[in-house]
Amino acid sequence: MTSQSNRDRDRKQARLIATGEGGFAVDAVATVDALWEALGAAPAPALEALFAHKPGLIWHLVPTVQAAAASRTGTASTGAQRLTDLTPAAVAAAANEAGCPTLTWQVWSDHGRDSFIVHHRRIAVLRVMTAWSLTRFDPARTGGAYSRAEILPGDYLVATVDHPVPAVWCGRVEVVPTASALAERPEFTAKRLAADCTVCHQRWYGLDGKPRLLPVDTPGPAWWIDEGSGFAAATGTIGCPVPGCTGRVWVRFLAEPES
Ligand SMILES: [Zn+2]
Known part of the structure; x- marks a missing residue:
């Protein structure tokens, strides 16, 4: 590594620190942003909107084949699963129920004891093995705004930070990090x-x-x-x-x- 890239790395690391209650603390939001950049995570806006829990929206998970047929014929999709619990585990369960094999597991959860972590990060993987579609209906908008997005097979990381303001990231990655790989990042063990x-x-x-x-x-x-x-x-x-x-x-x- 050149000294220039060392300096770049050090400058990036400096921005991961914030002052917390009574001392230095991990800037949880900045650390997830930095991880996303390091992993080259590709944006997954439909999933990110789902996991952001915006109130009032009605979400369904539909097998992609059936969703496409329904939009061609103008009929209601069969096999649609209404999503009320917007956690990766519940969404994966609904996908499996709809016949679209999907796995999920947690790769990181801060506990924050004896560390400089103040705001806790949680990172889960959603492994989509058969494509499914997400439909979103917003009854508050005139005429009810409806949209559909296809979720292609791949590995998606879902990260959440609850404080100081709730933040959600969802991105598609080529390589899923392990907990031990994350623990090697100084700002994760902190x-x-x-x-x-x-x-x-x-x-x-x-x-x-x-x-x-x-x-x-x-x-x-x-x-x-x-x-x-x-x-x-x-x-x-x-x-x-x-x-x-x-x-x-x-x-x-x-x-x-x-x-
Ligand atoms: Zn001095």
Whole structure:
């Protein structure tokens, strides 16, 4: 890896940090955005709209062959499954009921204990093996707006973050990440921080979500994160607490040490 791509990677990592209640925290939304980019996830807008749970919409899952025949003849589709529980597990169950084999499993769920995770992320896979269609009816719109989208066979990732505002992502991926592959991304385990001052070159580390930074290899001061000032989320930096130093301390997550 070149130093330029190292810098690009480091700049991206800096944006994954936010200040949480009383300390640094993972910016959950930014980490999912970064994962989507890393995986090259292709947008799946119809599924994303489904899992976003917008109130008032009426969803059906229909075997694609029957949906196409119904729209040709103007008749109601047979085999349609009304979707009321809009979770990947319930949608997969409805697809199987409609004769379209579909699997789902969870690849990540934060528990957030002893880590810098504040807002929890959940990521599930929806593996569509036989195409099905989604129909959406919005009774609130004049004439009732109806739309249909075909969900092609493939692997779809569904990610949700509940706070600070509910966010949903759905994208089609070529390779499904495993939980252990996600755990190798420092911002997913989020148990260790590194912090370096660009001027006095003091180095610190933070552990297990505690808002305290301890010196690395030097007799420098330990400090509580709220002793630094002027956290800048865009750069992941905070004012250096060393007396007389005007530098910025650059904070990033570290991968877990090999056990
Ligand atoms: Zn400094």
